[in-house]
Amino acid sequence: xxxxxxxxxxxxxxxxxxxxxxxxxxxxxxxxxxxxxxxxxxxxxxxxxxxxxxxxxxxxxxxxxxxxxxxxxxxxxxxxxxxxxxxxxxxxxxxxxxxxxxxxxxxxxxxxxxxxxxxxxxxxxxxxxxxxxxxxxxxxxxxxxxxxxxxxxxxxxxxxxxxxxxxxxxxxxxxxxxxxxxxxxxxxxxxxxxx
Amino acid sequence: xxxxxxxxxxxxxxxxxxxxxxxxxxxxxxxxxxxxxxxxxxxxxxxxxxxxxxxxxxxxxxxxxxxxxxxxxxxxxxxxxxxxxxxxxxxxxxxxxxxxxxxxxxxxxxxxxxxxxxxxxxxxxxxxxxxxxxxxxxxxxxxxxxxxxxxxx
Numbered sequence: 001x002x003x004x005x006x007x008x009x010x011x012x013x014x015x016x017x018x019x020x021x022x023x024x025x026x027x028x029x030x031x032x033x034x035x036x037x038x039x040x041x042x043x044x045x046x047x048x049x050x051x052x053x054x055x056x057x058x059x060x061x062x063x064x065x066x067x068x069x070x071x072x073x074x075x076x077x078x079x080x081x082x083x084x085x086x087x088x089x090x091x092x093x094x095x096x097x098x099x100x101x102x103x104x105x106x107x108x109x110x111x112x113x114x115x116x117x118x119x120x121x122x123x124x125x126x127x128x129x130x131x132x133x134x135x136x137x138x139x140x141x142x143x144x145x146x147x148x149x150x151x152x153x154x155x156x157x158x159x160x161x162x163x164x165x166x167x168x169x170x171x172x173x174x175x176x177x178x179x180x181x182x183x184x185x186x187x188x189x190x191x192x193x194x195x
Numbered sequence: 196x197x198x199x200x201x202x203x204x205x206x207x208x209x210x211x212x213x214x215x216x217x218x219x220x221x222x223x224x225x226x227x228x229x230x231x232x233x234x235x236x237x238x239x240x241x242x243x244x245x246x247x248x249x250x251x252x253x254x255x256x257x258x259x260x261x262x263x264x265x266x267x268x269x270x271x272x273x274x275x276x277x278x279x280x281x282x283x284x285x286x287x288x289x290x291x292x293x294x295x296x297x298x299x300x301x302x303x304x305x306x307x308x309x310x311x312x313x314x315x316x317x318x319x320x321x322x323x324x325x326x327x328x329x330x331x332x333x334x335x336x337x338x339x340x341x342x343x344x345x346x347x348x
Binding site: 019020021022023024025026027028029030033034035036037038039040041048049057059072075076078079080081082083084085086087120121123125127165167168169193195 | 225226227228230246247263264265266267271273275276277278280291292306307308310326327328329330331332333334335336337338339340341342343344345
């Protein structure tokens with residue numbers, strides 16, 4: 001009985017997939033980093049790990065081949081043209097131990113406001129960070145204060161509060177790794193990620 | 196004793212089912228690009244996928260022959276679909292503070308481009324893409340999936 005059900009289910013899935021052809025093409029990553037995709041099916045797995053490495057799949061056949069920028073342009077111009085703009089990060093720095101922006105960072109805010117205004121349906125993640133002076137809990141609080149302070153500054157300048165989210169990452173994510181209790185200006189920062 | 200146990204289990208399961216609709220409403224991302232005819236199917240209703248429309252977990256995004264769409268997920272994953280495509284956001288969770296999360300997206304037909312985001316960078320094993328016949332795992336990456344002759348459901 002169980003076998004019959006299994007066979008029927010299998011036959012059903014074969015009919016469903018018999019006429020599909022699938023293709024996967026790995027693209028070079030925008031940041032130039034290492035990338036890869038693993039394609040798994042019941043027969044095993046294929047690893048694509050070079051730019052334009054591709055696989056064409058049909059029932060019972062997996063054919064690897066080398067695609068090219070030309071083929072990608074020809075087959076996939078539509079889908080690639082619809083890709084959203086890449087998210088962009090800005091980093092602003094603070095004077096020691098508080099939430100006053102450095103002079104340069106105040107100036108950079110102008111560009112950030114412009115970018116937020118120009119993007120379609122923009123959303124903003126404001127992420128606060130601290131150096132390792134003080135306790136972990138204290139730094140969680142301070143990093144969130146920094147993020148919220150900056151978010152409020154952006155709200156005051158006319159950016160809708162709805163599109164913004166403020167998060168404190170404390171001392172977990174230093175730009176420059178240091179020992180505990182080291183005063184490192186580069187780690188006292190807020191990252192503004194616009195997407 | 197056994198009875199009480201079963202009541203507890205039933206209540207737990209009941210609670211889980213009751214909480215499902217709330218879980219399904221979690222926001223995964225937002226429509227950033229929309230060209231031609233593009234719809235989101237949610238709870239049996241069809242919505243126009245205009246720029247700025249939130250994309251929720253369990254949404255089905257469908258493009259017509261003249262349609263294409265771009266979505267940015269909350270972890271900065273970029274997705275786009277070409278004409279005659281059906282894409283489903285099966286699963287998405289992302290915690291901004293810890294940056295932990297997971298996601299699973301299906302392509303039933305058409306074309307899908309992916310530029311992976313923060314979840315794939317931190318925990319690549321918790322990100323996957325499903326086609327009608329395979330599962331793709333990513334390692335911080337950009338790629339295209341095409342499904343010809345896929346299903347409409």
